[in-house]
Amino acid sequence: MVDHPRRRPDWLSVIQIAGVYLILGTTGAFVVEFAPHDVATTPAVREFAVPADSDAAEWVRYRDEAVALVLAEELAWFHIDPLVWERLVQNQRFVQNEGELNVGDQELFMRALAMGMHQDDPVVRRRMLSRLIQLLEAEVPDPTESEIVVYVHSNRGRFVTAEQRRFETLFQKVPRDQDGIDKRSPRPWFDSPPPLAHFGSQSELQRAWGKDLATAIFACSRGQWCGPVLSAYGVHWVKVTDIIAESEPSVDQSREWIAEKIKAERRERWVRQRLDQLASRLGLVPVRVGVGEDDAK
Known part of the structure; x- marks a missing residue:
């Protein structure tokens, strides 16, 4: 079998999934708009596994990773991410039969996807979540002029x-x-x-x-x-x-720096809100699995 090269697309396309508009290209993907009203109000139910002994923070992480995996599946992130490619090929080589040592990377990668290795591998899950978070962070809107002025007056001591x-x-x-x-x-x-x-x-x-x-x-x-x-x-x-003497820079002198400061303070809250919205739009439902058990609790 011919070993095909890895997919490194040079194209651009616009894709809408679960209310997130994405531009995909050679440098990655960028969120350009979020429109939850365009998504069906009754999404299909998607289950995701959560260990029964998980605390609240772990539960949220498993759910966030599930969000990222759904989007990664729809947008073919597994195919274009070099770290994921290497990870899945290595995993598949570990379980392949001795008589298949000449099987190429492309075939091994596709087998790994067919077996669902990308769904359970912790490295792949973290990688996809990190990719999604980067996209959502880039979506944080610039503050308005009035927001900048209010921020400066409310935090005067930080600028003096x-x-x-x-x-x-x-x-x-x-x-x-x-x-x-x-x-x-x-x-x-x-x-x-x-x-x-x-x-x-x-x-x-x-x-x-x-x-x-x-x-x-x-x-x-x-x-x-x-x-x-x-x-x-x-x-x-x-x-x-x-x-x-004590001095305070004007808004005009520090506008760009202040705007970035406001965006930085908003990012964590913004990302949390967007992940919660995506989980709701995608219809994600937890299935608690006990240690060593396959039955949901």
Whole structure:
């Protein structure tokens, strides 16, 4: 038998299945519209197996995988996914007879489908669900202008850049007795290197230098030496050289970033809603199967 090459379609087609419009092509499939009203209100019942001891999260996963498998069957995803192809061919080679070692990959793949290996293999099931989730994530609509404005005002703290200060610091030698620290002003005889410049918000400086030093810097006037201040690194004198006031970018400056942020926050909820709708439209019904049993509970 001739070993046919794998199917790698170069065509484009539009397919509607269970209310999902898909464009299929060489780079995969893309959801372009969802129209549940186009689907029959009384779909055929499709059963899917769920282990009897599954918890709620596992039950949902089995159902989601069943949704993906139905769509994959209708859209021939098994034929165009290289990982699925390899997996099913390997599975079939494991069970084939010794006298059939010369059977080609195409024949083995078709046999695997005929035996329903693609329905039970956990790798194939996860792969098809992942493919469907990617399609549904791409379907999340762009937020409207009013939604962007409302989001910015409702989450102002996430977009505001806190006040930042640039400062220089001199280190003073720490005597054993802290009462011996010179508290008058920094002097050249402090035996310090040239002032070191640093920059950051109060929270950033607190993480880097400690609370006392950060508090002192933000209480210090520009151009004034303040100290002495203790930190984990020693005794400091600090001078604020620049103050950058708190700022909030306009919607126009951050529109694209904010829109993507909104879509990212919506994706999980959107995908969950779409999977639930698809399961309903496809008429999926669970059949609980006990461990080691074929009878539904």
